[in-house]
Amino acid sequence: MNVSMWIKALKVIPRISKEEWLELDLISKWLISTRAAVLIMTFLSAAIAGMYAWKDGGFDFGRWVLLAIGLVFAHATNNMINDLTDFQKGVDKDNYFRTQYGPQPMQQGLMTRKEILTYIAITGLIALAAGLPLVLANGLPAWLLLAAGIVFVLFYTWPLKYIGLGEIAVILVWGPLMIGGGYFVITGNWSWHVVLASLPYALGTTMVIFGKHIDKLDQDKAKKIHTLPVLLGEKVARATAIGMMVVQYLLVLYLILVGYFSPIMLVILGALYTFPKVWKMFSKPRPAECPADYGEEIWPLWFVAGAFYHNRFFGLIFLAGLILELVFAPLLFH
Numbered sequence: 220m221n222v223s224m225w226i227k228a229l230k231v232i233p234r235i236s237k238e239e240w241l242e243l244d245l246i247s248k249w250l251i252s253t254r255a256a257v258l259i260m261t262f263l264s265a266a267i268a269g270m271y272a273w274k275d276g277g278f279d280f281g282r283w284v285l286l287a288i289g290l291v292f293a294h295a296t297n298n299m300i301n302d303l304t305d306f307q308k309g310v311d312k313d314n315y316f317r318t319q320y321g322p323q324p325m326q327q328g329l330m331t332r333k334e335i336l337t338y339i340a341i342t343g344l345i346a347l348a349a350g351l352p353l354v355l356a357n358g359l360p361a362w363l364l365l366a367a368g369i370v371f372v373l374f375y376t377w378p379l380k381y382i383g384l385g386e387i388a389v390i391l392v393w394g395p396l397m398i399g400g401g402y403f404v405i406t407g408n409w410s411w412h413v414v415l416a417s418l419p420y421a422l423g424t425t426m427v428i429f430g431k432h433i434d435k436l437d438q439d440k441a442k443k444i445h446t447l448p449v450l451l452g453e454k455v456a457r458a459t460a461i462g463m464m465v466v467q468y469l470l471v472l473y474l475i476l477v478g479y480f481s482p483i484m485l486v487i488l489g490a491l492y493t494f495p496k497v498w499k500m501f502s503k504p505r506p507a508e509c510p511a512d513y514g515e516e517i518w519p520l521w522f523v524a525g526a527f528y529h530n531r532f533f534g535l536i537f538l539a540g541l542i543l544e545l546v547f548a549p550l551l552f553h
Contacts, residue, residue, distance in 0.1 A: 221243060224243060224247040225250060228247060228251050229255050229256060230256060233251060235251065237327065248330075249338060251322065252302075252324045253295035254298045257294075258291050260534070262287060264290065264420065264424075265287040266287075268398045268399075268402045271398070271402050271410075274541075275408075277406030285353055286405060290401070292345045292349065293343070299339045300373065302335070304377050305323075350368075357404050364404070367396060368396060371392050371396070382445055385432075385447070387447075390421045391421075392421075393424040393425070394422075395421075397421075398417035398421070416480075419467045419471050419487075420537055422463045422464075423529070426460050426463045426530060427523060429447070429463070430527070431520075432446040433457060434520055434521055447459075457503075460501050460522070461502070464494070464497065464529060467533060468488070471537075481544055483543050483544045484541075497526070500522065501522060505519075
């Protein structure tokens with residue numbers, strides 16, 4: 220048992236040698252192979268769905284726990300399927316960019332095909348076991364949401380990412396599916412307001428994926444992986460990412476104007492602190508060499524780092540705003 224490694228793996232994706240890997244316990248290996256540090260994005264989607272349910276008087280703690288477990292373990296399953304698929308297609312062979320995100324267990328010989336398939340099966344079954352009670356309680360619409368989730372888990376890496384639909388899948392999954400669908404299975408009611416209110420956060424996660432795909436645009440293009448940035452070209456892709464960032468704020472302001480959010484949610488403007496730096500990064504091509512004031516441990520990641528920097532601030536302030544909204548809006552605005 221290596222609790223310090225568990226904590227580290229939840230904060231960052233550790234770079235690790237095969238010798239170090241062999242010394243790890245099972246949980247540490249699972250956390251690293253699932254890239255657990257990024258699972259926080261999915262947990263936040265579950266948290267937001269729960270807060271919207273609470274806001275509308277339909278929160279159920281037991282259902283929310285099942286939702287959070289199901290979504291996080293489904294995302295973990297998808298991450299391992301991604302690595303297995305890319306390994307089998309040779310995408311990660313000699314891939315300098317991929318190693319910046321942490322170890323590729325298959326490519327670096329840390330896990331055998333049988334081992335990762337076992338991890339995938341167990342993790343996927345946990346996700347399914349958590350989701351089934353929610354589906355059984357909510358009927359046909361919930362079955363359709365589950366089916367959509369399974370499709371995205373299994374087929375995001377191939378073929379969706381290969382035909383410019385990967386980024387579209389991300390915004391649909393982290394917004395309408397996770398938050399809108401999560402709200403539905405908690406409350407039993409579908410809300411288009413919640414679907415719209417899911418998009419500010421979903422755009423942030425999509426921007427992170429978009430940034431990653433811009434960073435490795437040339438490599439993807441050479442391997443005929445037609446991500447949306449490859450199809451759009453770098454300049455348009457960078458402008459699109461900036462547009463996503465702007466729309467996040469505009470959506471929150473719109474939801475305040477129509478009365479779904481109270482003025483308390485104006486706290487989101489605090490995330491504009493990151494705006495100048497990220498705008499500057501996306502407004503021009505990546506530098507040819509690591510800038511002197513940039514972390515060498517992050518390089519050559521550039522656009523994804525900028526997107527993650529903004530999304531971390533935006534997501535946490537958005538979450539804080541929702542908490543303040545739940546506590547104070549009923550007292551101040553009703």
